[in-house]
Amino acid sequence: MSKQNEVSNEGHSIVVPCPVEATSLIPLKDERATPCLIAPPARPILKVPAVLAETTLQIVVEADIPLDPPASEIKRVFKDVFITQCKLVPVRFGEEVCNGTLRTVTRAKLFVEGFIRKDIEYATTDCNGVIRDRIATVPFSGFADLEGNDFFLFPVIGDSPEGSRSRFIDPKNGDTPRLDKFFFENNVFYNDQPYCELVSAKFFELDFSPSPTNEDGSFHTLREKIVVDLTLKVLQVRQVRVTALWH
Numbered sequence: 001m002s003k004q005n006e007v008s009n010e011g012h013s014i015v016v017p018c019p020v021e022a023t024s025l026i027p028l029k030d031e032r033a034t035p036c037l038i039a040p041p042a043r044p045i046l047k048v049p050a051v052l053a054e055t056t057l058q059i060v061v062e063a064d065i066p067l068d069p070p071a072s073e074i075k076r077v078f079k080d081v082f083i084t085q086c087k088l089v090p091v092r093f094g095e096e097v098c099n100g101t102l103r104t105v106t107r108a109k110l111f112v113e114g115f116i117r118k119d120i121e122y123a124t125t126d127c128n129g130v131i132r133d134r135i136a137t138v139p140f141s142g143f144a145d146l147e148g149n150d151f152f153l154f155p156v157i158g159d160s161p162e163g164s165r166s167r168f169i170d171p172k173n174g175d176t177p178r179l180d181k182f183f184f185e186n187n188v189f190y191n192d193q194p195y196c197e198l199v200s201a202k203f204f205e206l207d208f209s210p211s212p213t214n215e216d217g218s219f220h221t222l223r224e225k226i227v228v229d230l231t232l233k234v235l236q237v238r239q240v241r242v243t244a245l246w247h
Contacts (some may be wrong), residue, residue: 040193043243045241048240051231051235056230058229059227060222060226061139064222064223065120074122075208079201079205083114084113086113086232086234087194104154117135120135122211125217140228208222
């Protein structure tokens with residue numbers, strides 16, 4: 001049984017159903033604070049995320065979602081996209097930069113994996129029933145080819161050449177190498193991995209029962225054909241020199 005409160009308004013009693021406790025907040029005084037800034041050199045070098053590309057991928061999936069109890073009508077469907085993996089794999093390289101320690105990537109494959117989370121609200125055949133809720137995750141995966149004008153800024157990858165090994169001559173026999181003495185040299189470059197950020201997702205879908213039903217029937221399976229236009233940013237942390245003057 002719901003609780004009710006009575007309030008008076010110009011001599012008339014008004015019933016307020018289902019009251020809850022509330023607290024009125026008082027305003028707090030606020031003043032602008034002056035940040036502490038340390039002046040850098042005239043042209044400082046910063047390490048910041050740089051946008052390499054922004055691309056829209058079209059994802060097309062089909063799924064059968066079981067419903068228990070069965071549905072008579074779909075009321076609403078809410079959707080979100082979750083990215084579980086987004087990796088940029090270089091397949092073509094351009095010029096060398098930074099004295100040959102880095103190479104620009106002029107073509108790459110963008111591997112994307114994730115799922116669509118669907119929250120389905122539906123009615124059953126009960127004449128006075130409750131709205132049911134079904135949560136389902138629809139996985140997807142694929143790749144896109146990025147090259148040329150797809151990039152605002154080419155990624156850079158450091159080259160790690162194979163290790164070298166030097167041998168020594170046997171001092172007792174100058175014609176043969178020593179098998180017990182070597183000099184090794186290895187060079188490994190550790191790169192900042194390009195990564196992705198979600199920008200937007202636009203959904204188009206058709207939901208239907210695989211088996212047609214009449215007006216008072218129900219269905220146990222919801223078949224969905226979904227098209228998602230998914231926009232992603234591809235970024236890489238880069239070192240850049242600030243050319244603006246410090247004021």
